[in-house]
Amino acid sequence: MASLNETSCRTCDTLFGTGWVEGWGGADTPLGTGWVEACANYHQRSPSPTGPLSPPHLYNPLHDSDPPAESGDVHVGLGMHRDELLRHVPRPVDVPRGRRRVSCQRAGADRSGGQRHRRRAEDARRDAVLPQHSKLVCPGDDGDGLIISTQYLNRIVSADPMHLEMTVEGGATLKELIGAAAEAGMALPYAPYWWGLTVGGMLSTGAHGSSLRGKGSALHEYVVAMRIVAPAPAAEGYAKVRQLGPGHPDLDAAKVSLGVLGIISQVTLKLQPLFKRSVTFAKYGDADLADRAVTFGNQHEFADMAWYPGQGKVIYRIDDRVPDNVPGNGVFNFVGFRSTATLLLVTNRLAEEGLEATGNAGGRCQYSRLTTSAIAIDGYGLTNNGLLFTGYPVVGFQNKIQSSGGCLDGPHDALLTACPWDPRVRGEFFHQTTVSIPLSEAKDFIQDVQKLRDLNAEAFCGVELYNGILMRYVKSSSAYLGKQDDCLDFDITYYRSHDPAVPRLYEDVLEEVEQMALLKYGGMPHWARTGTSRSTA
Numbered sequence: 001m002a003s004l005n006e007t008s009c010r011t012c013d014t015l016f017g018t019g020w021v022e023g024w025g026g027a028d029t030p031l032g033t034g035w036v037e038a039c040a041n042y043h044q045r046s047p048s049p050t051g052p053l054s055p056p057h058l059y060n061p062l063h064d065s066d067p068p069a070e071s072g073d074v075h076v077g078l079g080m081h082r083d084e085l086l087r088h089v090p091r092p093v094d095v096p097r098g099r100r101r102v103s104c105q106r107a108g109a110d111r112s113g114g115q116r117h118r119r120r121a122e123d124a125r126r127d128a129v130l131p132q133h134s135k136l137v138c139p140g141d142d143g144d145g146l147i148i149s150t151q152y153l154n155r156i157v158s159a160d161p162m163h164l165e166m167t168v169e170g171g172a173t174l175k176e177l178i179g180a181a182a183e184a185g186m187a188l189p190y191a192p193y194w195w196g197l198t199v200g201g202m203l204s205t206g207a208h209g210s211s212l213r214g215k216g217s218a219l220h221e222y223v224v225a226m227r228i229v230a231p232a233p234a235a236e237g238y239a240k241v242r243q244l245g246p247g248h249p250d251l252d253a254a255k256v257s258l259g260v261l262g263i264i265s266q267v268t269l270k271l272q273p274l275f276k277r278s279v280t281f282a283k284y285g286d287a288d289l290a291d292r293a294v295t296f297g298n299q300h301e302f303a304d305m306a307w308y309p310g311q312g313k314v315i316y317r318i319d320d321r322v323p324d325n326v327p328g329n330g331v332f333n334f335v336g337f338r339s340t341a342t343l344l345l346v347t348n349r350l351a352e353e354g355l356e357a358t359g360n361a362g363g364r365c366q367y368s369r370l371t372t373s374a375i376a377i378d379g380y381g382l383t384n385n386g387l388l389f390t391g392y393p394v395v396g397f398q399n400k401i402q403s404s405g406g407c408l409d410g411p412h413d414a415l416l417t418a419c420p421w422d423p424r425v426r427g428e429f430f431h432q433t434t435v436s437i438p439l440s441e442a443k444d445f446i447q448d449v450q451k452l453r454d455l456n457a458e459a460f461c462g463v464e465l466y467n468g469i470l471m472r473y474v475k476s477s478s479a480y481l482g483k484q485d486d487c488l489d490f491d492i493t494y495y496r497s498h499d500p501a502v503p504r505l506y507e508d509v510l511e512e513v514e515q516m517a518l519l520k521y522g523g524m525p526h527w528a529r530t531g532t533s534r535s536t537a
Ligand SMILES: Cc1cc2nc3c(=O)[nH]c(=O)nc-3n(C[C@H](O)[C@H](O)[C@H](O)COP(=O)(O)OP(=O)(O)OC[C@H]3O[C@@H](n4cnc5c(N)ncnc54)[C@H](O)[C@@H]3O)c2cc1C
Pocket: 131, 132, 133, 134, 135, 136, 137, 150, 170, 171, 191, 192, 193, 194, 196, 197, 198, 199, 200, 201, 202, 204, 205, 206, 207, 208, 209, 258, 259, 260, 262, 263, 264, 265, 528, 537
């Protein structure tokens, strides 16, 4: 084939795994047999109709009575050919053959035309731009690195309501985890608020929700076992699968490990019986915020606060467990994560750009008051029955309240609607700084920010356009890269120009806040946002 070259083969390897040549040896290969044969030559082996080799049996604490000998590590065969080795790395190559074909159809969707295929292509593009399927990069010499997608490493391996445990693969999303747990009558007690994140991504970055109860709000606190595919020296066969069971001395290192120790392929989590909770958002002035923030987290299990410093207001989340017989079938589909009309996203962005360009800080404050009133009337996305918001409290099952991500399942409408930050439309574009400050320091930090605010309240209206400063509770952890103290975590989100040379309105004030958080109060940035102490979600 004229178009076939080494790069094409490498692309196929990256997309489908190096085993794809064998897996697609048959004549039904959507890419055509020419590709298969030529790529087989490139790999210096013949296409085989039998499909890829089976991976080795790996120890599973839930199903295997005995751990493997001695170290607890399962070594992938010594001296294996690189391609064989990679076949055991959890990549699309390890998913069932039928699924791999779906990947290929996605890749060829544009060529075949037709609505179904266009939809698949749209799915694929959505997958590519929205952060729900992790991609890991293994750098190599001379461009010989690998990108490993965990998109299809997303099985729910087992759910055990008797022992309140569930084992999932590293690419399973929070949504999949929550859904499968609820089906088995279980719940993850605390979680990040956006359910498009993967288990591997959340663990790698110490992702959390908000709570000071039990072990706290971070997902890694509920990990009881993990399986990691880690690099190894040549003498050990280049890669080994490490099973870290309960009490394993390395578990505290691996639970939060920034993706640098290896690929998280399986995780066993300790869950709870499915329960109900009752949510009320209540708005108060911020005069006593500094004192209240310190105690509020101990008063309500799922407490958080959204602070609107420019308006001098705080939305307190009064959110607690209730008995299952309390009536209510509420759902939280947070407005900020819903499919939004592209026209509205573009209009909002243009308005924000206009206010920034003209230095109209007062206009930005009016705009923030307008948008915050609008989402408050809508209950921030809460509904009492899945359809309508009729008032507080909203009572519902944990799996319907804890996280959301409506836009992930939005309509396939040629981008008439999109997630608000979808880069394919010119909608939201922002910086987000996330810093955890020890709870013991939080009062002083808030008071310092209030002093700055009192000098010029208008300087803070920008963060209000992004739902204010979200303040959440995270407990200290035994994980080496977890929090060292009980903390209050501050999410500060604000306008970002598409031109990196253009400053935002009152940039100096927000930078002062960030510097205070990090330097004066010993704040720790979220591991997902450590680039330059700020990044873009
Ligand atoms: C809309 C949105 C809302 C968010 N809300 C919250 C929130 O409420 N609370 C919170 O704490 N955080 C939140 N975050 C941040 C989020 O938790 C982190 O960015 C998280 O890492 C993203 O998960 P991901 O699956 O997209 O991972 P990616 O961004 O793909 O990966 C993040 C890191 O993890 C590594 N990694 C991913 N999978 C694996 C694996 N299987 N094995 C080893 N390493 C792996 C990657 O290499 C990378 O270093 C939010 C992010 C977004 C975009």
